[in-house]
Amino acid sequence: MSAATGPAVSPGASAGVQTQQPLLEVRNLKMHFTVADGLLVRNKAARIKAVDDVSFTIARGETLGLVGESGCGKTTTGRCILHLEKPTSGDIIFEGQNLTKLSRKALNEKRERMQVIFQDPYSSLNPRMKVGSIIGEPMKVHGIYPNEKERDQRVAQLLSVCGLNPKFMDRYPHEMSGGQRQRVGIARALSLNPDFIVCDEAVSALDVSIQAQVINLLENLREQFNLSYLFIAHDLSVVHHLCHRVAVMYLGRLVELADSDELFSNPLHPYTQALLEAVPIPDPDVEKQRAHRVMKGEIPSPINPPSGCVFHPRCPLAVDSCRQEVPELRELKPGHRVACPRV
Amino acid sequence: MTDTRALLEVENLYTQFDTSAGIVRAVDGVSYTVKEGETVGIVGESGCGKSVNAMSILRLIPDPPGRIAGGSIRFAGRNLLAMSEAEIREVRGGQIGMVFQEPMTSLNPVLTIGLQLCETMELHLKLSPEQAQARAVELLGMVGISEPERRLQQYPHHLSGGMRQRVMIALALSCKPKLIIADEPTTALDVTIQAQILELMKDLSNRLGVALVVITHNLGVVARYADRVYVMYAGKIVESGSAQDIYHRPSHPYTLGLLRSVPRMDRPRGERLIPIDGHPPDLTREIHGCAYRPRCSFAVERCAKEVPRIEELTPGHASACFEKTRLEPLLEKAS
Incomplete structure (x- = not known):
């Protein structure tokens, strides 16, 4: 995979791939929570932007991976799509209908078509x-x-x-x-008989040998019933295996979105690169050849996120302008979108 | 690499628990060694006995219901199982440091970081409070915590998960141990923080010459850091060898099964995983023959009757399988 230095790809080259209407479209989704402090008198202390301006589509029969570290907003995104959480703003268009504008009754009917699988098989089933x-x-x-x-x-x-x-x-x-x-x-x-399932860390709690069984089951079911999945996970190896396309989130924002093979072989956003480098591969020879550069710092608090690009304090490419301007997600190659002006 | 003396020798260790369902044979005749300065990985899935094994070394098994039913554990020439409670307390947290999975529960929430660090050193190293304070600052700096003086005044809840794990590492290193046992040290952490912590542990153990036992279910972590690997299943070690042996020439069907079950990021998509059928056995029931037999595609009649002993195939590479030679041709085809 050489860098994109070849002849410029003509715009519209990717057209025709997605002639079909997507099953699900998420447009400018925002979910802001208000945190209060004080015990007797509740003061609105801060706003947490759990999901901030996230957009993506999922085609019928497609698996979209949503990855990121704890607190990046991936679970909240899933919950907003299912309307378990009422989004602050943005549109969720499912089978051509905007869920945010539907009446309760109409929404319940749509809910039949979308289901969820949770992480913890112990607490998500009623023990009685x-x-x-x-x-x-x-x-x-x-x-x-x-x-x-x-x-x-x-x-x-x-x-x-x-x-x-x-x-x-x-x-x-x-x-x-x-x-x-x-x-x-x-x-x-x-x-x-849903069309769409949100799998929220659906295999994370399982041991490897059992996890592989469930991964194969999910793949078989998708083919058998032409299902679409939003596969939310932090395990990048599993995501790479299961997903057609992958979206990477950091502190509530989408930083990169691409085809799975493209994203894993040619990550462009510095955060995605660091994330992939951090994942150990079960092969000592491969591991010896990899550079074990370690990303500095920790994920900042979402209560007081950094200005401009939220990743700038940890970013090796950051320049002054990153502190002020919020980067737009732009398409560098057909289907490969990155929110970083420096790549 | 020049110094290959055995630091820790575990021989035929049996640890059992009495439960209402019967005796659980959590560790069932386990033998292994850790040499000075090396990093050893112990891998296995939940319930295979890898954590109980680590707890047994430090005699941290609650008794009752648990007990060490047999075997010997020699550390730096001394038998840990024969020691008095006072003697083992000196080894615990002194010559052998520990890092556990849950940094929130393994630090005392009502004591400051400084107190927890200093107390240990005053006790084990007989330092004065001032000396302990100075060394605590130095240790926190070593594990990459900024403003160490201020951090010493803080409580565990002030720190993030990654920071707490750094404090745990500082604590484990504080009394100049020869061995650190890390039980799933990064499982609760995010992947970039996991990489930071593992890199830190590896770097410090290299620099200070501390041997490291990393207990984990993550095959990637072991591949990245371990010199030698032990694979556990149902309370027994089923295969041992160098990381090269285990990952490139697995000689136990369970090891092979594990490696085929994990999706790999560096391989193109499209291949189906080959999972291991069934699930691990119930350890309260007595197991006849090889515990892996019901899930094994190589099983022959003999496996139901006899328990395979762990035997060397090549120097340093051992497997507990009657049919181990049948795995070889298969591997050549795979690579």
Whole structure:
């Protein structure tokens, strides 16, 4: 992958790739929280820009990875898309309809089409419900398969699709291992035949051997049901493996977005570069040849983020102007967007 | 590399816990050595006994319900298991330092950083308060904490996770140990902070000649830092060797399975992972034969009856598998 010094790519060369309307479009999404202090008299102390002007699209059947370190706003972005959090501003357009403008009833109907898989298979399943009811509950709520017998059949089918024995229906979550519970979480997400699933650190809590099983399951399901995923994770190796395109977030802002192979072989933003260098590769020979440069400093507090480019205090390329100007995300190559004026 | 004396020798260690479900054989006949100044990685998945193994070395197993049921642990020529409580306390935090996963829970939240650092040194190194204070400042500087004097006045909650882990490392180094045991030292940290901490630990252990035992589930971390590797499964060491041996010539089906299960960032996308089927065994049940057999694609009849002993294939590279030679042709094909 040589640097982009070749003949200039004509604008519009990438047109035609995405003639289809995207399944999901996030436009200028902002989610600002107000933090209060004081015990008796609550004072509005500060505003946290958890998500600040984030835009991206997801096509049907595509997996978009959303990566970044803790507190970068990746989970909040997922929650805003699902409307578990009402965004401060911005548009979320799902199957052609702007979710932020829908009535409650219309929104609930759309919600059927989008589901979520959480990180912790221990706390995301109700310990007092049997697996059968956990998976059947969404169908009950949305009035699909109102007949109990049909519903049970559907639950059994979902369990086997997710690689579990249908007899697990009568078990409680505590009788299952972490990997099995995560499969229950996946079966529940599939129960309403969604088009789109937010996977929020869906494999992070699992051991490697079990994690690989669940990764393969997620890939098979995507192909089988033509699903789209927003795959939120901090493990970059997993993201590279699973995702078609990857977006990198830092302190609430999108800093880079590109095809997975392109991003991992040719990262342009200094933060992405540092992030990739920090990930150890399970091969001692490869590791010996890598430069182990370590990025200085820590992620600043989102309560008082740096001015201009939020990354400038840690950035090796930073110049004076980075302290004042917030960099725009610009397209350097077809499909490869970077928020850094210095690359 | 010139000094290859064994610093820590663990032989046939058994650690068990009494639970309502029966006896859990968390560490089941484990033997290994750590030489002076080297970095040893112990890898395995949750519940394989890697942490209990580390706790056993320092005799930190709560008794009851736990107990060290057999074996010997020799550190610098002395048997740690035969020591009195007073003697082991001198080794703990003195000659052997510890870094745990949770920097929030392993520091005392109601004591200042300075007090925790100084107390240890006054106790182990018999320093005066002034000397301890001076050395604490020096240590914090060494682990890359800015304004050390001010930090000494602060409490753990004032610091970020990465900073707390730096304090833990300073604490582990404070009494000039010969060995540091780090149990998942970076698992709770973000990847850029993880890289900072690991680089710091490696650098300090090289400079100060401290041997390092890194216990982790992360195969990448081990590949980057360890000279030698032990792979644990169901309370036993199933393979040991140099990092080269383990990653390029794995001779136990479990090691091979682990390596094939992890997605690799440096390989092009598109290949499916080859996961290990099934899940780890329940350690409260008695296991007949090889514990990995139910998940193993190489298993033969013998594996159900006999427990394979760990045997050397080449000097320094050992595997506990009857069928270890069958893995070789497969590897050549893979590379």
